[in-house]
Amino acid sequence: MPKIKPKRHGVLIDMTPLVDVAFLLLTFFMLTTQFKPPEEVQIVLPSSHSEFKLPESDVMTLSISKDGRIFLGLDSQRLRARLFGAENQLKAGIEVPKANLAEMLIQARTMNPKLRTVIKGDKDADYGVAQDVMDILQKTKITRFNLVTNLER
Amino acid sequence: MAGVGGEAPQPRSHGKKKRRKSKRLGIRIDMTPLVDVAFLLLTFFMLTTSMARPQTMEINLPPDENVKVEIAESNLMTLRVNEKGEVFWNLGLDAPQRIEFDKLRGFIRERLQTNPRLVTLVKIDPKAKYEVMVNIMDELNLADMQRFSIARMTEQDQKLLANIKS
Numbered sequence: 001m002p003k004i005k006p007k008r009h010g011v012l013i014d015m016t017p018l019v020d021v022a023f024l025l026l027t028f029f030m031l032t033t034q035f036k037p038p039e040e041v042q043i044v045l046p047s048s049h050s051e052f053k054l055p056e057s058d059v060m061t062l063s064i065s066k067d068g069r070i071f072l073g074l075d076s077q078r079l080r081a082r083l084f085g086a087e088n089q090l091k092a093g094i095e096v097p098k099a100n101l102a103e104m105l106i107q108a109r110t111m112n113p114k115l116r117t118v119i120k121g122d123k124d125a126d127y128g129v130a131q132d133v134m135d136i137l138q139k140t141k142i143t144r145f146n147l148v149t150n151l152e153r
Numbered sequence: 154m155a156g157v158g159g160e161a162p163q164p165r166s167h168g169k170k171k172r173r174k175s176k177r178l179g180i181r182i183d184m185t186p187l188v189d190v191a192f193l194l195l196t197f198f199m200l201t202t203s204m205a206r207p208q209t210m211e212i213n214l215p216p217d218e219n220v221k222v223e224i225a226e227s228n229l230m231t232l233r234v235n236e237k238g239e240v241f242w243n244l245g246l247d248a249p250q251r252i253e254f255d256k257l258r259g260f261i262r263e264r265l266q267t268n269p270r271l272v273t274l275v276k277i278d279p280k281a282k283y284e285v286m287v288n289i290m291d292e293l294n295l296a297d298m299q300r301f302s303i304a305r306m307t308e309q310d311q312k313l314l315a316n317i318k319s
Contacts, residue, residue, distance in 0.1 A: 012181065015184040015185070015188055016184070018188060019184055019187060019188055019191060022188060022191040022192055022195055023191055025195050025199075026191055026194050026195045026198065029195065029198030029199055029202055030194075030198055032202060033198055033201055033202045045207065046283065046284040046287040046288070047287075048208065048210055048287055048288075048290075048291040049291055049294070049295055050208050050209065050210040050211075050291065050294065051208060052208060052209045052210065052211055053208065053209070054207050054208070054209050064283065118209065121283040121287075122283065123282065123283060123284035123287070124282055124283070124284065125282070125283040126279065126280060126281070126282070126283065127277050127278065127279055127280070127281045127282060127283050127285060127286050128279025128280065129283075130283045130286060131277075131279060131303075131305065134212075134214065134303075137214070138214045138215075141216065143213060143214040143215065143216050144211070144212070144213050144214075145211075145212055146209035146210060146211050146212070147209060147210040147212060147287060147290075148207050148208070148209050149207070149208050149209065149210055149287060149291075150207065150208065151208045152291075
């Protein structure tokens, strides 16, 4: 008995496994995190029951803001630098006037033919703008695209 | 860990001096600050990571807008949405009738059962909200309406809808 008692006196917990796990998770989250450049405009997405996932890479985003402005965004920084110029490469997207949109889309597609087009419209945007954008997409032979939505319920 | 060698626990129990000695033999590092920092960073990265990628809805447009598709009048249902988001339907060249958005899904299902070859044409007023289009398309998808197309709303359509209200 007297042998055991003093041992209990100072309780020291071996924290090594805890630290191991903590660092494992830490590295996991550090590696999976992608820092998004700040959005040019805030977009409130409409909701739908569709369960297609947004593709992970090679995405070209056409954002339509509430006030009807159109932004073209690309997920790869290198492509952004080539298309928008070096000073804009850190921005998620740049505003594109409707008249130049077709040209920009064709340029982007020639730089990376694998690009998938995605329309990200604000739910309060006018449908007319979306219609114009879709017409431009059709004219530039992008006939397959996705609309970004939130999952309903 | 602490007690190294043969002298192990017994000398510890006697007097403070000897206990200290045995402590020095095993090196212990206080890991608490390390753990603190690790967890701080861990929570930071956990909170900034967005795991869920947003959902998308796929649309396929016809490759060439000049291609004309002929559809029998009886197989065509037109859904028109005015700028207030009110939905009107009609078959063929009938006069449009108002329908509540909530009833749309059941209604389309019903129509599809009576005529499986039904094709829907959606015309939305350019002043309507973008959300309306997404909602209508969502309802059509949920009602298993596979074939539908979107067309521009003409002035004629707008007049048609305006006449119903009056």
